[in-house]
Amino acid sequence: MTATGATRQTLRIAMNGVTGRMGHHQHLVRSVLALREEGGIDLGDGTVLWPEPVLVGRDARRLAALAGRYGIEEWTDDLGAALGDPTVDVYFDAQTTSARETALRRAIAAGKHVYCEKPTAPDIGGAMDLHRRAEEAGVKHGVVQDKLFLPGIRKLKRLLDGGFFGRVLSVRGEFGYWVFEGDWQSAQRPSWNYRSEDEGITTDMFPHWEYVLRELFGPIASVQAHLATHIPRRWDERGRPYEVKADDAVYATLELESGAVVQLNSSWAVRVHRDELLEFQVDGTEGSAVAGLRHCRVQHRSVTPRPVWNPDTAAGADFRSQWQDVPDNEEFTHAFKAQWELFLRHVARDEPWRFGLDAGARGVHLALLARTSAREGRRMPLRVTPP
Structure with a gap:
């Protein structure tokens, strides 16, 4: 429960790839949903940051089952619709490596802050290009360093x-x-x-x-x-x-x-x-x-x-x-939840962060x-x- 009297700031997160083992257990359940169970993230100024997941993937049946299991209101098998939603603030990607680079490019072009698993791309040119695009777009970006x-x-x-x-x-x-x-x-x-x-x-x-x-x-x-x-x-x-x-x-x-x-x-x-x-x-x-x-x-x-x-x-x-x-x-x-909290604070309050897409390119x-x-x-x- 959110602390009494606190102002809630919601960050809507399009989470792609959460039907997979890592995305499901480590990122959705033990990170984003765990932060919600704790009442959100206390920013220390009377504001509580509230992560709101929107499940994204290719298999509508599995997405619907996952959403029903955890009481998540929104899901979609249309990535374009999720990225086109102006209320979505952050795009998260835990897909296979071969699908990640293209999806991240689309998310950056849509003006979304991006957070993702690694590797960020199959080759160094693609990884560095993602970093350049995010910097030019002025969006916050992060790579999991659990x-x-x-x-x-x-x-x-x-x-x-x-x-x-x-x-x-x-x-x-x-x-x-x-x-x-x-x-x-x-x-x-x-x-x-x-x-x-x-x-x-x-x-x-x-x-x-x-x-x-x-x-x-x-x-x-x-x-x-x-x-x-x-x-x-x-x-x-x-x-x-x-x-x-x-x-x-x-x-x-x-x-x-x-x-x-x-x-x-x-x-x-x-x-x-x-x-x-x-x-x-x-x-x-x-x-x-x-x-x-x-x-x-x-x-x-x-x-x-x-x-x-x-x-x-x-x-x-x-x-x-x-x-x-x-x-x-x-x-x-x-470990995953700790980094999620740092990244979301970075998005909401521009707090220090050093695990961007440049770190992903080095990997x-x-x-x-x-x-x-x-x-x-x-x-x-x-x-x-x-x-």
Whole structure:
């Protein structure tokens, strides 16, 4: 419920792609509808910002079912009608990558503020063009950078800001899990993820790694990658076999402008033997940390034990027990919801915002350079980067 006596400012949001898993659960239910359940966004001046979703998509039946399930009044399978509605303030896109660029162009041309998933476009030219169009149109623009708002990553950022590591030497990232092939257990990812060379794990995850590394450790100087299709045959949602065209793993070494070295493994063909599906280990001159989605553990220089290599005897130390948990020290909200709130405040009050379509272009750029590196077998410098 909105606070008594508060003035309500409504922002109508055309949400395209919310019949998909990510758009449905993370953006519609756990972000926009969650903000409404909390009574809207208190702007601190007696005004409550109220997000009003308008569902958009291609399947009228699914849209109607979704709207009925959550009590949403408006939906349409006509994107043009939604963009032509003068009462719609924001256009959000969580469609497949191949459909996103065209829809964003139309939304910008219609004068809508735009917020979207990534990648923003299939190639760097399209991604940079979207940024240029949004700037010229004078609309607010944002790209989802959800990993930055995860509790584990925020704890890691707190350590960095406090100088815990001294000089950062290296970062090792492990991401992934086993996606079932679909023959005797149904796959956790849709088959379209594997049918196109442009929809592999590199395209999917490297836009994430670009903003995580940049925001935590600074800009990337170069990338060298190896792409693999470890599982060449899978079965679709109807039990039919198909040949996999997309990469399902990418192994990369990146150098940061600071001189720190980053090793990143991303795979949909790896069985998990770590505490979380995503983990980063950061080693510095003064201390180290291992951060996941929610947790972060540290070992300072002053309490680092003295391991001795001796393969002839069993290791007597429990190495994991020698690390210390980083406390929460704050209440963490849902990562997607946290960024939605910041973007909507940016639209309504022009509050600071740095995750625009230019950030989306940098993510596309890194993914394409990683693919080029793998294809040509060489290290790719980031001498020329998007704005």
